[in-house]
Amino acid sequence: MEMEIVGDVASLDPDLLQLPELSPLALKSNPFLAEQLFSLWLSLPETGRLVKNLLADVKTGTSTGNSMSINVSTTNSLPSMFPAASTPPLSPRSTSGSPRTVKQRSGLSSLGSPLKIVSEPVREVIPQFYFKNGRPPPNELKELCLFAIDKHFYGHLGLQIHEFKAVTKEICKLPSFFSTALFRKIDINNRGIVTGDQFVNYWIGGNMLTVDLATQIYTILKQPDCRYLTQDDFRPLLHELLASHPGLEFLQSTPEFQERYAETVIYRIFYYINRSETGRLTLRELKRGNLIAAMQHVDEEEDINKVLRYFSYEHFYVIYCKFWELDTDHDFLIDKENLIRYGNHALTYRIVDRIFSQVPRKFRSRVEGKMGYEDFVYFILSEEDKSSEPGLEYWFKCIDLDGNGVLTPNEMQFFYEEQLHRMECMTQEPVLFEDILCQIFDMIGPENEGYITLRDLKGCKLSGNVFNILFNLNKFIAFESRDPFLIRQERENPTLTEWDRFAHREYIRLSMEEDVEDASNGSGDIWDESFEAPF
Numbered sequence: 351m352e353m354e355i356v357g358d359v360a361s362l363d364p365d366l367l368q369l370p371e372l373s374p375l376a377l378k379s380n381p382f383l384a385e386q387l388f389s390l391w392l393s394l395p396e397t398g399r400l401v402k403n404l405l406a407d408v409k410t411g412t413s414t415g416n417s418m419s420i421n422v423s424t425t426n427s428l429p430s431m432f433p434a435a436s437t438p439p440l441s442p443r444s445t446s447g448s449p450r451t452v453k454q455r456s457g458l459s460s461l462g463s464p465l466k467i468v469s470e471p472v473r474e475v476i477p478q479f480y481f482k483n484g485r486p487p488p489n490e491l492k493e494l495c496l497f498a499i500d501k502h503f504y505g506h507l508g509l510q511i512h513e514f515k516a517v518t519k520e521i522c523k524l525p526s527f528f529s530t531a532l533f534r535k536i537d538i539n540n541r542g543i544v545t546g547d548q549f550v551n552y553w554i555g556g557n558m559l560t561v562d563l564a565t566q567i568y569t570i571l572k573q574p575d576c577r578y579l580t581q582d583d584f585r586p587l588l589h590e591l592l593a594s595h596p597g598l599e600f601l602q603s604t605p606e607f608q609e610r611y612a613e614t615v616i617y618r619i620f621y622y623i624n625r626s627e628t629g630r631l632t633l634r635e636l637k638r639g640n641l642i643a644a645m646q647h648v649d650e651e652e653d654i655n656k657v658l659r660y661f662s663y664e665h666f667y668v669i670y671c672k673f674w675e676l677d678t679d680h681d682f683l684i685d686k687e688n689l690i691r692y693g694n695h696a697l698t699y700r701i702v703d704r705i706f707s708q709v710p711r712k713f714r715s716r717v718e719g720k721m722g723y724e725d726f727v728y729f730i731l732s733e734e735d736k737s738s739e740p741g742l743e744y745w746f747k748c749i750d751l752d753g754n755g756v757l758t759p760n761e762m763q764f765f766y767e768e769q770l771h772r773m774e775c776m777t778q779e780p781v782l783f784e785d786i787l788c789q790i791f792d793m794i795g796p797e798n799e800g801y802i803t804l805r806d807l808k809g810c811k812l813s814g815n816v817f818n819i820l821f822n823l824n825k826f827i828a829f830e831s832r833d834p835f836l837i838r839q840e841r842e843n844p845t846l847t848e849w850d851r852f853a854h855r856e857y858i859r860l861s862m863e864e865d866v867e868d869a870s871n872g873s874g875d876i877w878d879e880s881f882e883a884p885f
Contacts, residue, residue: 481557484556484557484558484560484561485557485560486560487554487557487559487560491559491560492554492559495553495554495559496550496554498520498521499517499521499549499550499553500546502516502517502520502521503545503546503549506546507543507545508543508544508545508546509543510543511529511530511533511534511542514529514530514532514533514544515529517529517549518532521553522553522558522566523563524563524566524567524570525645525646525648526649527587527590527591527594527595527649528567528570528587529590530586530589530590531571531586531587531590532570534586535552535570536549536552562637563642564633564636564637564642565633567636567642567645568633568636571583571587577632578631578632579630579631579632579636580629580630580631581616581617581620584615584616584619585612585616588612588615589612591648591661592608592611592612595648595652596652597652597653597654597655597663598611598663610670610723611663611666613723613724614665614666614669614670614727615660615661615666617724617727617728618660618727618731619631619641621727621728621731621740622639622640622660622738622740623635623636623638623639623641625739625740627711640659641659641660643659644657644659644660644661647659648661658846658850662853664853664857665849665853665857667857667860668852668853668856668857668860669726669727671856671860672692672726672730672856673723673726673730676688676691676692682722682723683715683720683721683722684720684721684722684726685706685719685720685721686702686703686706686719689705689706689721692733693733693822693824694824696822696824696825697733697821697822698765698768698769698772698821698822698823699768700765700768700821701748701765701820701821704749705721705729705748706719706721709747709748709753710732710743710744710745710747710748711725711728711744713725728744731849732744732745733822734848734849734852734853735814735847735848735849735852736813736814736815736817736818736848737811737812737814737847738847738848738849739808741814742804742807742808742814745817746804749761749762749765749817749820755803755804756801756802756803757801757802757803758800758801759787759800759801762783762790762820763783763787765820766783766786766819766820767783768821769819769820769821769823769826770782770783772823773823776823778827789819790802790816790819793812793813793815793816794806794807794810794812794813794816795810802816814848815829
């Protein structure tokens, strides 16, 4: 029988192993017969030469593509032990699905062994999806930006700081009062001039063109080695806003009030946006807040008082005047006795004690037992808008005596006892705590009937009234005898917050007081009483 042998053992012609037909009964009666036949085949000289040639090819790495022919006679390979022409047929050879199927190879594997089949993996090209400094801008957007830059810088060696506002507004799409901060961010050597190449390197090379507006503002304002914004980072913006906004021109003759206005705006920003209360404003907090929209609004609106979020001068005027009224010695500090007079003695002594224990917020005044202006800003914003998220958190900490994160009936009763005593002193019909407790739980609808959580309060629109019931008698009485006219006003303009309405009322009152003082040479006794019911 003619047999073709290649370098790979797996390519050995199976015909070489065919034997004449053997009865199954013979194998069953003698199970070692197959082993004896195989041993006999291995002892043949032709078989020995065949095995040696194959081993030599493996050791030398002879190419499997060149086959060699070895003539082996079937009559000499095996003794004629079976009847001739009775060889059983081979099993059908399948091209797939059989573990015995061997694929022919055209060359050696990467390991140099003709016995091992190695298929090279197909490498799929994955486009880059992460860019450390942000995704580069598309070519079309980049070309448009370069054209606009050339237009502004054409004919100039560079732009000075007073010429940079158009670049900030038209190319960067930032509020115009960012021009100084952006200019100084690019002019790192303080040369007083920014060239076109410098601007291209910063704005396009730094991938500022493709990031969102909040990230642009965050990158411009923050210090190089910081991952957060501080209050000082906002001061350059406020100084430029005061110098350029038409609604604040009247303050240019009073620098001390310019500084107070800037401080108040910054305190309000951190009160609402910096929910971690760390004094470090993160990019995530900046994106979640409404500061960016307020900045864009104030840049477009000439009437500063129409920008109710953060920048309204009327709101600053109310905050500052309320503080000045309480600060009788004008040392810019307030103690307990000063604060107890707030709102015509509307607050209880117990809640004032909790405020000065610095449970809701650590004072920044650095004077023991004294509240500074920043601390007062946080207080008045929380007091006049208890339904806001920071306001709810502020007063929740005050009522939560043991700090376990829930308000129990005992804790609420502790604060309501003083309210009950004050009602008795005012000859008003007292409301028992049991009735008040039922009213509070019906109003809030907490998940657990035994206590109230901060989550329960945040899920209820009337949650601010709970705190008024517990420690602000004037607002508690006003809530019990609600004016239908005021309710209708609130429904007509639901976008206004409680703070917006309070600031509007107080500004009218304070401005009327000032007009009367001017008319009577400083005598304003007629307006000593507040709109709120005095205690």
